Amino acid sequence: MTGAAGGIGRAIALELAAQGWAVAACDLEGAEATAELVRERGGEAMGLAWDVRDAEAAREAHARAEAGLGPVEAVVANAAIVDRIAPAEKVSEESWRGELDVNLTGAFLSLQPALAGMRERGRGRVVAISSTAATDGLAGQAAYAASKAGLLGLVRTLALELAPDGVTVNAVLPGMVETEKVAAMPAEVRERALAQVPAGRFAAVEEIAAVVAFLCSDPAAYVTGTWIPVDGGIGLSGLTLGRKR
């Protein structure tokens, strides 16, 4: 799984390990710390440092994971960046390409080396971490939202290509998650965001990880080509005819 040193990524790694997966924790840096955390809790893990934008590095990481842990039976493409928050007319080409490169192309390059083996073995799981920005839009984050929406097209297409071979491909769409970065947002920004969440709170990282682990599990074998928002109801209509929200 990629982005394993991040807030949500670390939680996913821990949950997958708790469910019995041997986890190849991948990130630019900090992956080994996540792997160590998994091992401290009695799980099996290795840390791999590489950049998801690098196709050759992705192939090498898969080879090392297979040598160390066995066949790659699931890929969780979770690494992503937000480069800039600004109105679309102020977004530079470099910034646009940068976000697409990590969030969309990086996800594809991360999962692609696993597909042939999954097809051969007749089983496999792919989960892409998208965002509610994919379906609802996110003002000031055109590239991010486009990259996350791109993942949904990728997921549906891969699901079609791989369903006959027992491989499922899905996306999870977190809303606002209580990561360190979200906790560090200015209070006024947090409050404005919170006002949009019907559940009245941000998600715990474990609540995202639990859905990812479900999609990777055997009982999820018939769930493919779809996405699961984990967002406390963000995007539901705020229209009310009777009571105040």
Ligand SMILES: NC(=O)c1ccc[n+]([C@@H]2O[C@H](COP(=O)([O-])OP(=O)(O)OC[C@H]3O[C@@H](n4cnc5c(N)ncnc54)[C@H](O)[C@@H]3O)[C@@H](O)[C@H]2O)c1
């Ligand atoms: N935090 C939220 O509220 C939220 C909401 C919706 C979706 N998401 C999505 O959840 C996922 C995890 O987000 P997070 O909040 O844990 O973010 P995070 O920044 O803590 O983690 C992202 C990780 O990706 C890694 N990464 C970035 N560029 C990379 C590259 N080129 N190669 C390899 N690794 C790279 C980073 O080093 C980092 O550890 C992301 O896909 C994000 O878009 C998060």
